[in-house]
Every structure is written in structure tokens, then in C-alpha cells.
Amino acid sequence: METMSGSCRLGLWHVHVYWNGDIVSRIRFSRTGIEGSVPLLIRQYCAGKPIDLGGIFSVAMQGETPYSRIYRAVREIPYGKTATYGEIARHVGTSPRVVGQAMARNPTPLVIPCHRVVAATGIGGFSPDIGIKELLLEMEKKGRKVLLKPSP
Known part of the structure; x- marks a missing residue:
């Protein structure tokens, strides 16, 4: 194919x-x-x-590399939620810096929702523009409210 x-x-x-x-x-x-x-x-x-x-799956999640383990952990962050670089690092047994490097090299943002990974003291980075991360987080925040509304 x-x-x-x-x-x-x-x-x-x-x-x-x-x-x-x-x-x-x-x-x-x-x-x-x-x-x-x-x-x-x-x-x-x-x-x-x-x-x-x-x-939908990402080629980056395949295998047993440090980055693929990080990508699979990030994939587990629920829609509308965030986790810190440190939380992901503890989950996979590495450092927050390595998690940040993996996020910067993520070939498939959205599928591996790196926008949901934030710094302990702020939003963190996002390439090519931090505005995209802000847009995605705000969009998911609004969407999460829709998901949580009780049905009549």
C-alpha cells in the first residue's frame, strides 16, 4: 500500500x-x-x-527504544488532560530532559499528543509555534467539558 x-x-x-x-x-x-x-x-x-x-498509530511507537517507550506513555494521557515532563520521565524511568528531547523529535504530533506534556512551571515548548500548543490545549479543554456533560 x-x-x-x-x-x-x-x-x-x-x-x-x-x-x-x-x-x-x-x-x-x-x-x-x-x-x-x-x-x-x-x-x-x-x-x-x-x-x-x-x-490511529504512529511509526514512532514501534520497537523498544527509549523514545518509543516515552511516546507510548504520552499516548496514554487522556484527551483534555496534561502530564509534566517529570511525570512521564518517572513513568518510563528516564529524565525530564530526555522526555523533552523526545517531544521535540516527535514525528507525529496529535497521534502522539506531545502538546499534552507540559513543564512543571508552565506550558513548555512546541515547534513550530507555541501558539499551536495553546490552541490544542484550549480546544481539548472545551471538548472535555462536552464529554463530561451529563446527558438529559
């Missing part, structure tokens, strides 16, 4: 997705879009729907 690519909107950004079936090999943020399709779950997530991306 050949790798597909496309983009969808996320606020002022375009989310470029490179994927094959249910495995995503790369996601990046750009000011311009590219033609092609994007998996439905990712399109819905970017549209602000409170979607669980658990049915």
Missing part, C-alpha cells in the same frame, strides 16, 4: 499528514496546505470534535 498525504485546517495552520492505512508516518504544521486526503479521525479532531485518536 502506498503512503498517502494531505492536509486539513487547524485554526490558522494546516496539518500535513503522511499515512498508510491506520499508521501515520509524519505530521507537520504549515501555513500552507497540500492536496490529498487526511484520515477522518484526524480531520474531526482538527475541527474541534472531542475525538479519541486511539485507532
